[in-house]
Amino acid sequence: MSKSESTWRPDGANGPLLSLYTTFRIGGPCRGLTTCETRAELRRAVEALGEVGEEFVLLGGGSNLLVSDAGVNQQVIRYFSEKPQIARQGNELVVQAATRLDDLASYAVQEGLDGLLCCTGIPGTVGGAIVGNAGAFGEQIGDRVLSVIAMDHHANEREIPGDELAFGYRQSRLQNTDSIVVSVRLRLRLGDRDRLRTRRQEILALRAAKHxxxxxxxxxxxxxxxxxxxxxxxxxxxxxxxxxxxxxxxxxxxxxxxxxxxxxxxxxxxxxxxxxxxxxxxxxxxxxxxxxxxxxxxxxxxxxxxxxxxx
Ligand SMILES: Cc1cc2nc3c(=O)[nH]c(=O)nc-3n(C[C@H](O)[C@H](O)[C@H](O)COP(=O)(O)OP(=O)(O)OC[C@H]3O[C@@H](n4cnc5c(N)ncnc54)[C@H](O)[C@@H]3O)c2cc1C
CATH class of the missing domain: 3.90.78.10 (UDP-N-acetylenolpyruvoylglucosamine reductase, C-terminal domain)
Structure with a gap:
């Protein structure tokens, strides 16, 4: 269920603190924050803000953001779920963008599907990863994207083929637009489950040592x-x-x-x-x-x- 927060604060700022929702633990208040875990909740939140004419910004895991001390004079929709929402269709995965990126990487390994090891251990959501083309070791999630369902701020959805998203190093065409990544279709390849598991553990150990x-x-x-x-x-x-x-x-x-x-x-x-x-x-x-x-x-x-x- 989506969860809205807009409590009055004693320091005079009348919105939730974004420091609670960023990995920097920094960031002032916003006008109100709604956490949506599913596509349906996201749609309802976007429509509800549209009805009252409120603008909003989107947050995923807040792991690639520095939010100002003064905060954001807008509503915030946080599309984030601790419950992975992933469906397998052959060698393809359809994942809701609120899913955590490492949950997706881990799921692919369990299923014996290769192609997402580069996302192992990266914080944040699949949505944030798509927008910024997250990755490591010279590979990135954009390499696997077949298509994306994107929603605009009027809750209109459309499917965009991956090759129209202009993925580059830590960038995509979705940056600085009002497109919300709702879900993603990825094409992976069959791999050796034991080898994938071993490599995943190696990457996690490497990240723990360096980061x-x-x-x-x-x-x-x-x-x-x-x-x-x-x-x-x-x-x-x-x-x-x-x-x-x-x-x-x-x-x-x-x-x-x-x-x-x-x-x-x-x-x-x-x-x-x-x-x-x-x-x-x-x-x-x-x-x-x-x-x-x-x-x-x-x-x-x-x-x-x-x-x-x-x-
Ligand atoms: C310890 C650590 C290690 C990291 N290592 C790596 C690494 O190896 N490789 C790497 O690439 N990154 C790395 N990052 C950065 C970060 O984790 C990624 O950039 C991640 O993909 C950001 O996702 P997020 O959901 O947290 O996005 P957020 O920080 O919440 O948002 C980032 C941007 O994406 C937008 N956004 C978020 N969700 C959506 C959505 N559903 N639709 C549209 N726009 C959206 C936001 O509006 C914002 O502009 C690391 C971060 C940390 C803290």
Whole structure:
């Protein structure tokens, strides 16, 4: 059942705090937040906000977002479910976008289907992953997408073929549009279940060794995108390497700091503000620009209203 929250807060802000719904644990209030777990709940929430003329922004797992301290002067629909909603049809899977990405990756392994190991252990929902073409090890979810059902803010749905979504490195045509990813059809290939299971465990161990545990350490993963090659002969270069070489790990702003094992990951200690994270990221990027002449681009997306000149 969908769940709405719009309680009055003693600090004067009359909406739920988005810090409760982002892996950075940062973010001010919004006008109201409705969590939808299913396609039907999503449709009802979109229609209900349409009827009262309220605009909204969409949230999945909140794992790729930095929400401002002032929050969002809009309603928020959170399309997120702890219950996986996945159907197998031969080598194809149809998954509701509220499903957690790692639940999907794990399901594929259990079914002996190969093609989603790159999504192993990545937080957030399938919807968020499709929009930002999430992945790792040079592979991404977009490589497997046959089609997507997308809904606009008037609750109209349409099916979009995967090859019209212009998937690129951490990007797709769905970014900066009002399209809500409702569900996704993916084509996988038969694999060896034992080999897939072993590889999944290896990837989880690798991630545990390299990344902070986001359930306990507030972060949104890699803050900057890796550096695009200038020719087809080159590979994408890790932003973390440049940040490390430039000495970014020594930087601190308020309660924001780079993760000790990975210079491209910012972690937020208790009491950290969004503006601290943003200022730290500005200083990190400036170091790389000064030392290497390379411009870093944010992978983490900003949401909300920011003080003038900050974002
Ligand atoms: C510890 C850690 C490790 C990470 N490792 C990786 C990694 O290896 N590879 C990688 O690619 N990413 C990684 N990430 C980043 C993040 O997990 C992914 O980008 C993830 O796919 C974001 O999904 P989300 O549901 O949390 O999206 P959110 O953060 O909630 O939203 C991100 C954007 O997507 C939009 N959105 C969300 N759901 C939908 C929907 N259903 N329809 C339309 N728009 C939607 C939002 O409006 C927003 O603009 C990591 C993050 C953390 C914290």
């Amino acid at each position: 902070p545990d986001w359930q306990h350490t507030p972060t949104a993963g890699s803050f900057f995108k890796n550096i695009e090659p200038t020719s087809k002969a080159e590979r994408r270069q890790a932003a973390g390497w440049f940040l490390e070489q430039a000495g970014a790990k020594a930087l601190r702003v308020g309660k924001a700091r780079p993760f000790e094992k990975h210079a491209n990951i910012i972690v937020a200690e208790r009491g950290c503000r969004a503006v601290d994270v943003l200022e730290l990221s500005r200083q990190m990027a400036a170091l790389v620009k000064e030392k290497f002449g390379i411009e870093l681009h944010r992978e983490v997306r900003l949401l909300g209203s920011w003080p003038a000149g900050v974002a």
